[in-house]
Amino acid sequence: MTPDSRPRWFPVLGLLLGVGLFQACSGGGDDTIRIGAALPLSGKHANVGGFFRDGYQLAVEEANAAGGVEIDGVRRPIELRVYDDKSDASISPSLLERLIAVDGAVALLSGYSTPLVQAQVIVPMRRGIPFMNAGGASKSIFREGNQWVFGALSPVESLASTTLEWLMWEQDQDRLPKPLRVAMVWQNTDHGREYRTGVHDVIEGQTDRFELVLDESFEHLSSDHTSLIVKVRSVEADVFLSDAHEPDFLLQHRAYVEQGLGHIAVSYGARGPERSVREGLGEAVSHLVSAQWWTRALPYERSRHFVERYEAQFGGPVTEYYPAVAYEAARALITAIGNAGSTAPETIRDALKNLELDDSLLPGGRLYFPEESRLQIENRCVIVQNQPEGGVRIVFPPDAAEGPAYLGS
Amino acid sequence: MVDLLSVLASGILVGTVYAYMAYGLGLIYGVLRVVNLAHGAFLTLGVYVTWWLNTTFGMDPLVSILITVPLGFALGATVERTLVFRLRDSPPVTTLLLLFGVWLIVRNALYLIFGGADRSLLTSYSLESLAVGPLTLSIPRLIVSAFSLLGFVVLALMLKRTWSGLALRAVAQDREAAALSGVPVNRVWAVAFGIGSALAMSAGSLMSLFYSVTPEFGARFLLKSFCVVVLGGLTNIGGILVAGIGLGIAEDLTAFYVHTGYRDVVSFLVLTAALVMRRADSD
Numbered sequence: 219m220t221p222d223s224r225p226r227w228f229p230v231l232g233l234l235l236g237v238g239l240f241q242a243c244s245g246g247g248d249d250t251i252r253i254g255a256a257l258p259l260s261g262k263h264a265n266v267g268g269f270f271r272d273g274y275q276l277a278v279e280e281a282n283a284a285g286g287v288e289i290d291g292v293r294r295p296i297e298l299r300v301y302d303d304k305s306d307a308s309i310s311p312s313l314l315e316r317l318i319a320v321d322g323a324v325a326l327l328s329g330y331s332t333p334l335v336q337a338q339v340i341v342p343m344r345r346g347i348p349f350m351n352a353g354g355a356s357k358s359i360f361r362e363g364n365q366w367v368f369g370a371l372s373p374v375e376s377l378a379s380t381t382l383e384w385l386m387w388e389q390d391q392d393r394l395p396k397p398l399r400v401a402m403v404w405q406n407t408d409h410g411r412e413y414r415t416g417v418h419d420v421i422e423g424q425t426d427r428f429e430l431v432l433d434e435s436f437e438h439l440s441s442d443h444t445s446l447i448v449k450v451r452s453v454e455a456d457v458f459l460s461d462a463h464e465p466d467f468l469l470q471h472r473a474y475v476e477q478g479l480g481h482i483a484v485s486y487g488a489r490g491p492e493r494s495v496r497e498g499l500g501e502a503v504s505h506l507v508s509a510q511w512w513t514r515a516l517p518y519e520r521s522r523h524f525v526e527r528y529e530a531q532f533g534g535p536v537t538e539y540y541p542a543v544a545y546e547a548a549r550a551l552i553t554a555i556g557n558a559g560s561t562a563p564e565t566i567r568d569a570l571k572n573l574e575l576d577d578s579l580l581p582g583g584r585l586y587f588p589e590e591s592r593l594q595i596e597n598r599c600v601i602v603q604n605q606p607e608g609g610v611r612i613v614f615p616p617d618a619a620e621g622p623a624y625l626g627s
Numbered sequence: 628m629v630d631l632l633s634v635l636a637s638g639i640l641v642g643t644v645y646a647y648m649a650y651g652l653g654l655i656y657g658v659l660r661v662v663n664l665a666h667g668a669f670l671t672l673g674v675y676v677t678w679w680l681n682t683t684f685g686m687d688p689l690v691s692i693l694i695t696v697p698l699g700f701a702l703g704a705t706v707e708r709t710l711v712f713r714l715r716d717s718p719p720v721t722t723l724l725l726l727f728g729v730w731l732i733v734r735n736a737l738y739l740i741f742g743g744a745d746r747s748l749l750t751s752y753s754l755e756s757l758a759v760g761p762l763t764l765s766i767p768r769l770i771v772s773a774f775s776l777l778g779f780v781v782l783a784l785m786l787k788r789t790w791s792g793l794a795l796r797a798v799a800q801d802r803e804a805a806a807l808s809g810v811p812v813n814r815v816w817a818v819a820f821g822i823g824s825a826l827a828m829s830a831g832s833l834m835s836l837f838y839s840v841t842p843e844f845g846a847r848f849l850l851k852s853f854c855v856v857v858l859g860g861l862t863n864i865g866g867i868l869v870a871g872i873g874l875g876i877a878e879d880l881t882a883f884y885v886h887t888g889y890r891d892v893v894s895f896l897v898l899t900a901a902l903v904m905r906r907a908d909s910d
Contacts, residue, residue: 442875
């Protein structure tokens with residue numbers, strides 16, 4: 219047979235073989251239910267990305283160990299497919315496209331950090347795929363049009379509002395004066411602005427309890443915080459509240475200590491319990507109070523189960539909230555797929571809307587996605603205080619508190 | 628009054644840090660007429676080497692300067708000999724892009740080796756402060772300020788009193804005339820780039836006393852270095868010191884009396900004003 223006389227269906231056959239091989243390689247031919255995530259496994263958020271991968275993976279392994287999920291009367295395994303977006307918001311959306319179009323993911327889990335999640339969310343919204351967000355707390359992610367984003371992380375406002383609820387509770391115990399003079403500084407980012415909103419929302423209705431004596435923003439990655447701390451000193455507040463990412467927190471608290479300031483309570487939002495923070499500031503972080511989306515000492519059965527499983531599998535004490543929230547988000551998604559009994563995106567979305575996990579490891583013990591907050595969970599956070607010997611103690615809410623907070627003078 | 632003094636003191640301490648991290652940039656521009664975008668890479672390498680030596684061997688950051696200075700010199704001279712030298716007659720933008728590439732390579736290599744997490748360094752004096760009358764001054768910042776002033780004195784003496792300094796100044800003034808006078812211009816370029824890089828790495832070492840260590844460290848401070856160099860005079864080491872202190876004071880006074888959020892705006896206003904005035908002078 220000369221080249222010219224080759225049958226014309228040869229190229230078609232080749233194409234079909236190629237597609238078949240590709241399908242086989244990507245695993246698209248089996249009955250596995252695929253969910254996916256683009257995570258920052260390298261780049262500036264690599265550490266946190268690893269926590270998310272571990273949390274997601276643990277939930278998937280548990281589901282598979284229990285026989286997978288039942289779809290049309292048949293139990294099918296779940297596969298988690300993860301790509302590394304290198305902490306780059308310009309790469310992340312294309313990886314989600316790939317997860318949906320090539321890998322056949324029926325639902326997606328989020329990456330980490332508000333900017334990355336904001337970039338990601340466009341893809342599942344365009345394709346109508348449910349998107350479970352465990353990595354961005356900003357309300358901007360849940361704006362109008364992003365109707366298929368389900369948030370397992372309470373809004374940033376909750377960090378502020380729970381901190382003030384704790385202060386009010388301490389006032390009610392006669393451990394704090396009324397009104398309490400509050401100095402608040404906040405990072406000029408979405409995160410910081412929402413923290414400020416949370417503080418204002420509470421304080422405006424509690425003028426007999428609080429007096430806001432300083433309300434000032436600062437730029438992210440500021441080269442020095444001394445002048446800001448001098449300003450905090452000059453207003454003679456009882457309580458100092460700040461919302462800062464880690465590099466600014468480290469520099470700001472360093473200036474706070476150097477200037478010899480002392481308040482009844484000091485809180486930097488969610489900052490404080492991280493191992494890296496103690497490495498950088500040592501005992502100077504003792505007694506800092508922080509609001510957390512989760513902490514390992516929460517007295518819930520599910521939380522204890524998670525800590526045991528996680529530490530057995532990945533080692534070391536789990537000191538960060540990231541893997542716990544990631545685990546819970548993936549568990550909620552898998553439960554919803556099972557409840558839907560189908561892999562059709564619209565049925566999974568409906569199942570997520572109706573989902574209610576009463577055995578959640580999150581503060582409050584309940585995970586659901588309320589319509590009134592655009593499907594973002596609105597649980598209160600948990601307030602912990604760094605202990606001088608290391609570790610943290612839960613000081614609020616009262617039903618989870620491990621003991622009273624240390625209050626400065 | 629105490630607040631004003633505190634803010635002024637803080638501004639001076641911050642300003643001397645700005646000056647220290649900008650000396651190298653000014654020196655390299657003065658001699659080579661090259662805007663060293665790899666300056667951020669050398670600052671970052673300085674903090675990482677110091678952090679690594681501290682966490683691995685427990686070495687104090689102040690001692691680590693004994694390593695970062697010669698290492699910075701060797702790396703800088705190598706970059707000049709192997710890369711910058713080859714483009715010496717190319718348009719300035721070519722060298723600019725080349726050095727930007729060097730910075731990106733270093734930054735991404737650090738991401739690959741150490742990851743992107745913020746790291747910190749804690750010494751016995753990290754959080755210590757000194758009471759001077761009503762003022763409280765940070766010991767680490769005082770140390771860096773002392774090094775900054777020492778760096779200025781050593782650099783000024785070297786430029787004025789040594790043959791190498793004379794050669795550097797000669798090449799800075801007129802490269803061809805210097806070459807005709809027997810000054811080994813190529814070697815002087817390598818030395819200038821080496822000294823500039825050594826200064827940047829030692830600044831990084833000292834800044835690790837209070838700033839987080841991340842691969843983005845250089846990006847955080849490169850623009851500020853440019854502001855100081857442009858404000859102080861592109862080739863004037865004394866001007867850089869004064870500009871650094873002036874900028875630090877202006878930032879802190881703005882932060883305290885106007886709004887903390889405007890702190891960084893001061894740098895960019897100053898940079899813009901300095902560029903416009905220089906352009907007007909040259910016209």
